[in-house]
Amino acid sequence: MATKILLDKINIPGIKSYDVYRQNGGYASVEKAIKSMTPDEITEEVKASGLRGRGGAGFPVGLKWSFIDKKSGKPRHLVCNADESEPGTFKDRYLMEHIPHLLIEGMITSSYALGANLSYIYIRGEYMWVFKILERAIKEAYAAGWLGKNILGSDYSLDLHVHCGAGAYICGEETALIESLEGKRGNPRIKPPFPAVSGLWSNPTVVNNVESIANVPWIVNNSGEAYSKIGLGRSAGTKLISASGHIRKPGVYEIEMGITVHEFINSDEYCGGMMDDRPIKALIPGGSSVPILPEHLIYKTANGEDRLMTYESLSDGGFETGSMLGSGGFIVYNDTACIVRNTWNFARFYAHESCGQCSPCREGTGWLEKILHRIETGNGTMEDIDLLWNIQSNIEGNTICPLGDAAAWPVAAAIRHFREEFEYHVLYPEKIKNRDHYVNEPFSTVKHLINK
Amino acid sequence: MEVKKYKQNINITPELQQRIDELISHYPADKRKSALLPVLHEVQDAHDNWLSAELMDKVAEILNITPIEVYEVVTFYTMYNQKPVGKYMFEFCLTSCCGIRGADDMMEYACEKLGVQPGETTPDGMFSVVGVQCLGACGYAPMMQLGDFYKEHLTREKIDKIIEDCKAGNVILHDK
Amino acid sequence: MKVTIDGHEIEVEPGTSILQAARMIGGESVPPAMCYYSKLEGTGGKCRACLVEVSKGSEADPRPMPKLMASCKTGVMDGMEVKSITSPKVLEARKAVTEFLLINHPLDCPVCDQAGECDLQNLAFNHGKEQKRFKEEKRTFAPENIGENIQLHMNRCILCYRCVKTAEQLTDKRVHGVCGRGDHAQISTYISAAIDNEFSGNMIDVCPVGALTDKTFRFKSRVWFNKPYNAHRDCPTCSGKTTVWMFGEEIQRVTARKDEFHEVEEFICNSCRFDHKDTKDWVIEGPRKFEKFSVINQNNYTQKLDKVVMKTEKQILEGRQQDRVKISMKEIPFTDNESKE
Numbered sequence: 013m014a015t016k017i018l019l020d021k022i023n024i025p026g027i028k029s030y031d032v033y034r035q036n037g038g039y040a041s042v043e044k045a046i047k048s049m050t051p052d053e054i055t056e057e058v059k060a061s062g063l064r065g066r067g068g069a070g071f072p073v074g075l076k077w078s079f080i081d082k083k084s085g086k087p088r089h090l091v092c093n094a095d096e097s098e099p100g101t102f103k104d105r106y107l108m109e110h111i112p113h114l115l116i117e118g119m120i121t122s123s124y125a126l127g128a129n130l131s132y133i134y135i136r137g138e139y140m141w142v143f144k145i146l147e148r149a150i151k152e153a154y155a156a157g158w159l160g161k162n163i164l165g166s167d168y169s170l171d172l173h174v175h176c177g178a179g180a181y182i183c184g185e186e187t188a189l190i191e192s193l194e195g196k197r198g199n200p201r202i203k204p205p206f207p208a209v210s211g212l213w214s215n216p217t218v219v220n221n222v223e224s225i226a227n228v229p230w231i232v233n234n235s236g237e238a239y240s241k242i243g244l245g246r247s248a249g250t251k252l253i254s255a256s257g258h259i260r261k262p263g264v265y266e267i268e269m270g271i272t273v274h275e276f277i278n279s280d281e282y283c284g285g286m287m288d289d290r291p292i293k294a295l296i297p298g299g300s301s302v303p304i305l306p307e308h309l310i311y312k313t314a315n316g317e318d319r320l321m322t323y324e325s326l327s328d329g330g331f332e333t334g335s336m337l338g339s340g341g342f343i344v345y346n347d348t349a350c351i352v353r354n355t356w357n358f359a360r361f362y363a364h365e366s367c368g369q370c371s372p373c374r375e376g377t378g379w380l381e382k383i384l385h386r387i388e389t390g391n392g393t394m395e396d397i398d399l400l401w402n403i404q405s406n407i408e409g410n411t412i413c414p415l416g417d418a419a420a421w422p423v424a425a426a427i428r429h430f431r432e433e434f435e436y437h438v439l440y441p442e443k444i445k446n447r448d449h450y451v452n453e454p455f456s457t458v459k460h461l462i463n464k
Numbered sequence: 465m466e467v468k469k470y471k472q473n474i475n476i477t478p479e480l481q482q483r484i485d486e487l488i489s490h491y492p493a494d495k496r497k498s499a500l501l502p503v504l505h506e507v508q509d510a511h512d513n514w515l516s517a518e519l520m521d522k523v524a525e526i527l528n529i530t531p532i533e534v535y536e537v538v539t540f541y542t543m544y545n546q547k548p549v550g551k552y553m554f555e556f557c558l559t560s561c562c563g564i565r566g567a568d569d570m571m572e573y574a575c576e577k578l579g580v581q582p583g584e585t586t587p588d589g590m591f592s593v594v595g596v597q598c599l600g601a602c603g604y605a606p607m608m609q610l611g612d613f614y615k616e617h618l619t620r621e622k623i624d625k626i627i628e629d630c631k632a633g634n635v636i637l638h639d640k
Numbered sequence: 641m642k643v644t645i646d647g648h649e650i651e652v653e654p655g656t657s658i659l660q661a662a663r664m665i666g667g668e669s670v671p672p673a674m675c676y677y678s679k680l681e682g683t684g685g686k687c688r689a690c691l692v693e694v695s696k697g698s699e700a701d702p703r704p705m706p707k708l709m710a711s712c713k714t715g716v717m718d719g720m721e722v723k724s725i726t727s728p729k730v731l732e733a734r735k736a737v738t739e740f741l742l743i744n745h746p747l748d749c750p751v752c753d754q755a756g757e758c759d760l761q762n763l764a765f766n767h768g769k770e771q772k773r774f775k776e777e778k779r780t781f782a783p784e785n786i787g788e789n790i791q792l793h794m795n796r797c798i799l800c801y802r803c804v805k806t807a808e809q810l811t812d813k814r815v816h817g818v819c820g821r822g823d824h825a826q827i828s829t830y831i832s833a834a835i836d837n838e839f840s841g842n843m844i845d846v847c848p849v850g851a852l853t854d855k856t857f858r859f860k861s862r863v864w865f866n867k868p869y870n871a872h873r874d875c876p877t878c879s880g881k882t883t884v885w886m887f888g889e890e891i892q893r894v895t896a897r898k899d900e901f902h903e904v905e906e907f908i909c910n911s912c913r914f915d916h917k918d919t920k921d922w923v924i925e926g927p928r929k930f931e932k933f934s935v936i937n938q939n940n941y942t943q944k945l946d947k948v949v950m951k952t953e954k955q956i957l958e959g960r961q962q963d964r965v966k967i968s969m970k971e972i973p974f975t976d977n978e979s980k981e
Contacts (some may be wrong), residue, residue: 100602343560382776410737533817
């Protein structure tokens with residue numbers, strides 16, 4: 013069995029409750045941190061661990077912490093981003109639902125490191141039952157003295173609350189999340205200033221993903237150096253992967269970074285191979301925003317090396333032949349899936365989730381959706397395919413926040429790798445009328461029609 | 465933005481007020497507005513799952529903010545309903561991972577079974593069916609949200625059973 | 641601090657934005673600004689029309705910035721080098737933004753009261769594409785009545801948020817805002833309330849397009865058939881310094897005075913704007929000057945025309961001269977001097 017850091021205790025009966033969690037070594041990192049470490053020492057350990065943000069961007073967590081403005085004298089905040097909304101991603105929910113105290117422990121230790129006395133967990137509104145689980149767990153932690161005034165008799169005090177969103181993907185963007193936490197519309201802020209200087213209520217704020225924070229207790233207990241030895245090179249540690257799509261065993265898996273994509277998809281420990289033994293057609297390795305990989309680039313990189321489950325290997329080849337680890341939303345498609353339909357589906361998602369603040373995203377995402385819908389329903393033209401390409405490149409890089417990029421990339425990658433499927437939709441509208449058009453007639457069996 | 469007038473009886477019960485006060489206490493005293501999203505959830509749950517303009521005005525009064533600040537927020541987030549909805553609202557996730565595992569079929573089945581189109585409510589006000597975007601249950605597709613909970617790995621049989629349970633009053637919507 | 645924009649060097653105070661620095665230089669390098677408004681805090685960054693390329697970050701960190709930056713929201717650094725119209729990438733992005741702003745715009749300029757003084761028209765003129773690529777149905781919104789004085793045409797709105805900031809910063813209780821989200825976000829009061837605060841009329845002046853227009857001026861005249869004069873009156877509420885838009889002896893519209901970037905110099909009250917349309921109410925100072933390219937100039941202050949010999953053209957010019965005299969006030973008759981402007 014591979015190393016487990018986050019889910020090692022997940023099968024202990026009752027681990028959801030405070031008592032069982034505590035009996036199994038829970039909250040040890042808080043004790044160690046408050047009794048024997050300075051906040052800066054913890055930040056140094058996290059830096060040494062090589063832990064990178066698990067929300068999608070992969071920015072080093074320790075480095076992000078070190079940016080927090082400690083000089084201004086303003087109150088500081090740690091906000092946990094539990095607004096998990098990236099299609100294909102459901103790992104944070106799994107963690108919070110089954111072992112909520114791990115996140116709370118991580119929040120306390122991390123808040124201590126940042127000198128935050130008031131911290132929040134921002135959870136998406138749809139996870140309402142998980143919101144309630146966290147609320148109860150926080151009450152247990154208060155009752156046991158892990159939260160509140162003078163924790164463990166020290167002069168460190170921390171209040172932690174859970175805050176819920178109400179249905180907006182954009183609130184996963186850290187400044188939109190802060191706006192939402194302030195009771196406003198989730199419009200991302202224009203940066204700079206960055207939250208580390210001016211975040212929640214204009215105070216210095218760090219926003220970290222659930223999984224990032226849940227790694228902190230282990231790092232404090234075992235040292236950053238020990239953590240950095242797990243995984244592969246700059247992809248240190250383990251990663252929760254949310255596996256979905258046409259595989260035998262969808263679910264959340266903790267992997268040690270560095271295993272091959274082949275092993276992850278095909279071994280019984282993880283995805284268990286392809287559903288119904290149908291051939292694999294495409295893979296989105298890091299949530300809907302990252303480029304889709306065609307079959308020949310899934311198991312091997314363009315150079316013929318094994319594709320590994322690491323930040324580096326998944327992005328090998330850049331956007332031409334690679335993708336990204338992103339949030340670990342691992343979506344597998346077999347030959348019955350229609351890439352055009354799927355791209356339209358994502359475009360609809362982004363158009364629905366655009367906050368509407370900046371023009372390229374507000375107008376561009378809707379435009380992409382409309383054209384893709386036309387192509388998917390057999391009303392497209394060849395010029396539409398080039399138009400799509402041009403629109404996505406006009407959105408990319410020109411928006412306030414990364415949602416514009418996230419909407420543009422899937423369209424670009426789909427056209428780059430699956431252009432023939434778009435052409436097929438234009439040329440044979442009668443063949444794609446039914447939404448399950450590839451179920452009985454996978455694209456590989458009709459592909460020859462295009463090159464006539 | 466014209467809001468069609470529907471009547472809503474506003475009743476901030478002592479229990480609800482207590483819960484609102486608890487939520488407000490989670491934020492600094494001068495940042496009451498921050499409690500807006502959680503408070504709206506609570507108030508909506510206690511008022512047949514929708515928010516009339518009058519109810520939003522009440523929330524504005526409680527939080528000491530202007531009504532437009534509440535309207536702006538309510539219309540931004542998808543979980544707040546601005547008109548009456550069915551007691552049991554079936555929200556089917558239609559995004560890719562659910563889509564390739566039969567989400568559209570499931571929603572169509574539920575619609576057929578209840579005699580409504582997506583976005584509609586049954587005449588008796590019991591059921592609504594809507595298609596929504598990714599709910600973060602991609603590995604357990606197809607699925608839908610019902611109240612505070614998720615119903616996952618849906619099949620036609622499961623949908624039949626859920627509808628029966630709703631009709632019999634055996635479905636808990638909110639985890640209080 | 642020293643900053644170079646399209647090769648023009650200028651010294652500015654720390655904290656100056658690239659856009660403001662460009663405005664100090666003036667000319668072609670000034671990026672278009674559809675949402676930024678220097679008199680309103682918190683505006684800018686949204687329309688993306690003012691994107692520029694920062695080819696050198698600063699003297700201390702000369703690396704170029706990887707993405708195009710919103711010049712209205714990016715502060716200058718010492719030694720920064722910026723490319724506005726000299727960057728093909730920037731021109732491409734401006735074209736793209738212009739297209740995005742136009743795809744759902746109704747293009748109803750012939751019946752729009754803003755035509756002739758519309759920033760979107762100017763943007764489209766300078767950065768628009770010749771070809772339309774949007775084949776889909778345009779987005780429309782249900783009309784909403786927001787009171788006696790202000791006409792809201794949501795279909796024309798580009799969501800610059802300026803009117804929201806105006807209400808927030810100039811009036812004591814904001815009743816309108818942005819409701820909905822994505823491409824269905826809209827300016828609204830949600831409950832169709834009247835926006836009647838004493839300073840609410842300024843929303844009309846700050847609106848870059850025809851989304852908010854003056855109901856008391858509705859369909860009265862094309863703006864270029866009016867002759868603008870600076871005027872003032874003793875007003876207990878505001879400075880009383882305005883521009884009155886005349887047709888002969890009739891004041892058809894009152895607005896705040898706008899500078900060359902179309903920003904008002906001083907906000908005015910609704911009483912001055914809507915309730916004082918009699919020439920007796922005002923002290924007329926003299927004709928208001930506009931930048932050369934403005935369509936408003938075409939009938940008013942264009943440069944003196946060269947002599948032309950063709951008879952027909954001479955008659956046209958005479959006719960134009962007569963028109964100019966006709967729309968001028970008697971007390972301040974049209975003079976040859978004006979046509980030198």
